[in-house]
Amino acid sequence: MSLVKKHKLKIITLILYLITLIYNQDIFIKSIYTTGGYLKEMVQILPAVFIVSGLITVWVPKEIIIKNFGKDSGLKGKLISVFIGSISAGPIYAAFPVAFSLFNKGASISNIVIIISSWAVVKVPMMIVEAKFLGYSFMLARVILTIPAIMIIGYFTNKFVEKEDIKSKVNGNRYEKYILEIENILPKFNCGGCGYGNCNEYAKAIVMESESIDKCSVMEDKTKTKIKDIVCKVSEKK
Secondary structure: OHHHHHOHHHHHHHHHHHHHHHHOHHHHHHHHHHHHHHHHHHHHHHHHHHHHHHHHHHHOOHHHHHHHHOOOOHHHHHHHHHHHHHHOOOOHHHHHHHHHHHHHOOOOHHHHHHHHHHHHHOOHHHHHHHHHHHOHHHHHHHHHHHHHHHHHHHHHHHHHOOHHHHHHHHHHHHOHHHHHHHHHHOOOOOOOOOOOOOHHHHHHHHHHHOOOHHHOOOOOHHHHHHHHHHHHHHHHHO
16 A cells, blocks of 8 residues: 555556557557657756756855855845746756755745746746747836746745745655655554554654654564664664
8 A cells, every 4th residue: 555655646647548548549649759758858858957956966065055045145146046047948847956956055945936937937048039929028028027926926935835844845755765664564553552643654753753663552572673773774864
């Protein structure tokens, strides 16, 4: 069941493809070609994006990111974020690894939103094409109205989303393998004796919050030993 939960999106996608194959082979073939096209594009673009993200992580000092993109960077940080997003190349999904690297280095949620949004709607190459088809007055009016709107969206996103929420989600994905390992060796009675709703919640607490493994009253000693070994691996990762 844990394996199904982990790969549920892949399973649903596979089922949808099989249903399409059974009922309409033409649509199935077109969807395969479309998927192949997207994958080809991603293979061409994402390696370079990950290299840039890695360079940001390794070479750019955290102090510089905080100074220029942090919560106290003010209007300067917002304008730099717009500039970074507007000169960037590649499709919008290429923005997320870069944004993630900046976030981990101390960039504010507001400026991350501005970078992603600028990447999507005020890129320079896109504006050139836009002006060619719709005219410079249209392009300039849209950009002038869009940039303040992006900053407002960034401001409110920063108010509604906590940094810790993002970090807990990221860490949850990072340590998911260990959570599943612990869940699979727990008794799986889901009795609530540990104070958690089920064994999965207890496993998450052990990994993410360093919860005591002694709270499970029905756990055998050999199971505790296995869980301790997994917890040691988690500690090394942290």
